[in-house]
Amino acid sequence: MIFSSSLLENAVNEFAKLPGIGKKTALRLVLHLIKQDEKEVHSFSSAVSTLRQEIKFCTRCHNISDKTLCNICNNPMRKQEMICVVENIRDVIAIESTQQFNGTYHVLGGIISPLDGIGPDQLQIDSLIDRIKTENTKELIFALNPNVQGDTTIYYISKKLQPIEIKITTIARGIAFGGELEYADEMTLAKSITNRISVQNYITSG
Amino acid sequence: MIFSSSLLENAVNEFAKLPGIGKKTALRLVLHLIKQDEKEVHSFSSAVSTLRQEIKFCTRCHNISDKTLCNICNNPMRKQEMICVVENIRDVIAIESTQQFNGTYHVLGGIISPLDGIGPDQLQIDSLIDRIKTENTKELIFALNPNVQGDTTIYYISKKLQPIEIKITTIARGIAFGGELEYADEMTLAKSITNRISVQNYITSG
Structure with missing residues (x-):
């Protein structure tokens, strides 16, 4: 040009x-x-x-922030004892936009991926463990992308947290709204059958 | 969000x-x-x-410029007596990128389009006519998009220039390189036959 x-x-x-x-x-x-x-x-x-x-990054959850502590960590209305672990800031925005989560976040800054040369040390995993130890965290929710790296990260962190008494959950994996069973991959369909939920719960949560 | x-x-x-x-x-x-x-x-x-x-606009050709006269109008190596009329700045950049044109430009800032409420007065047509009258312009080349508005603009300007002795041409319309006859629209194919060129010219220009 x-x-x-x-x-x-x-x-x-x-x-x-x-x-x-x-x-x-x-x-x-x-x-x-x-x-x-x-x-x-x-x-x-x-x-x-x-x-x-x-721009600053929240010293507690590593989310993007205007101050040293982000709006979410600073908000007494949110359940500070509930931490949702996400890969990056985009995921925080995606979950916040659903307006369904009232806890706090922890941004890992990536996921464990040996093929890309990303190990646990490059991620905010130690600060997560420290945070759980010092704060009175009751529940840890993993909201990572459903793939091998995501599962590895969940496994690694859960293992590290074994000595600590804490409820650890992950977001549900299954058939997306508007998706069709026929076209779902086998892995997703299999997981959605294994982790089936009672219709009672389904109706009340919907 | x-x-x-x-x-x-x-x-x-x-x-x-x-x-x-x-x-x-x-x-x-x-x-x-x-x-x-x-x-x-x-x-x-x-x-x-x-x-x-x-950013400034060249006072002579209305192209985007760093100074009051653009690099092209200011360049003695270019044929100042040859004016290529284009719709906008993007078209200047497209033609310059071919490195095949050694004249100057005149940016109309649009084309005559009554449906969009654009008449000749809103375009740089008067300044083009003035420019041709005061400068010793030998050739005017229309490089407008091949559609009704483009043709109307060509017709309008040509009509205005009738009293002045000047060579007026337009870029060739035909089958694009890499295009297939089979898929060309009838209008283009018809024009490409009517305005056929001698193979001698075709080979020497290619």
């Missing part, structure tokens, strides 16, 4: 560095910004730079 | 204002930026704000 303006070229190159954004999309976004009010563009660029400069 | 940080929410909302970017994509881009060095993020945000503040 040949540009008649170095300012334009510069901005397009910066946008094209973002994941999933090619040069043509970058150009479209930049030309859109040029057409906007200077005020709007300023609020865009300042939102980005302020974010990077001021 | 529920966020635990207002800085994050703010940045996601700003990204989600861009065309073709939804909330989930915006979140992915923002989380990517958070992971980058502060320097990288600064160069991203400053490229955007500098662009909007300092």
Whole structure:
């Protein structure tokens, strides 16, 4: 791509560095910004730079936060003795958006994956164990993606927690809403039969 | 989407204002930026704000430019007496990228489209006519998209230029490279037959 303006070229190159954004999309976004009010563009660029400069990670749950303790850890209305273990911040946002969970989180920052060279030491597992030991945690809920790495992580952490008395659960795996039995993979279908739930529970939870 | 940080929410909302970017994509881009060095993020945000503040439009061809006259209009190596008329800046970049055109451009800023309420007055047509009258323009090449609005615009400008002696051409319409005759629409195929070119010309130009 040949540009008649170095300012334009510069901005397009910066946008094209973002994941999933090619040069043509970058150009479209930049030309859109040029057409906007200077005020709007300023609020865009300042939102980005302020974010990077001021963003913090909650020292307790490692979630993204404006302060040293995030809104969730700081909220007395939430069950602080209940910890939901997730892989990343996106998962926190996904669960929060359901508005069905009233406990706190612990963001591992990844899952155990020897093939990718990620071991337990690179994750926030020690801080989770410390947190459970020092706080009066009653329940640990694993909300990890259902795959081998997720299961390995669950197994590793559960093993470490064996000496401690705590209820450990994982989110249910089964046929998704709107999914069809016919097209479900065998693993999912098998798990959904093994872990079947009483209709009484199903109706009251729904 | 529920966020635990207002800085994050703010940045996601700003990204989600861009065309073709939804909330989930915006979140992915923002989380990517958070992971980058502060320097990288600064160069991203400053490229955007500098662009909007300092960008100019060439007073002669209305192309995007760093100065009052763009690199192309300012380049004595280019044929200043040849003007290629295009709809927008994206088209300039597309033609420049072919490295086959050595003249100058004139960006109309749109095409005549009564249905969208765009008439000749809203476009840079008068400035084109003035430019042709004052400069010693020898050839005008229309590189507009092949549709009714494009053809209307070509017809309107050609009509206005009737008193002036100038060569007026349009880019060839026909079967694209890699396209298949079988799947070409009738209009394109018909035009490609009517405007057939001698094989001698075809070989020497290719």
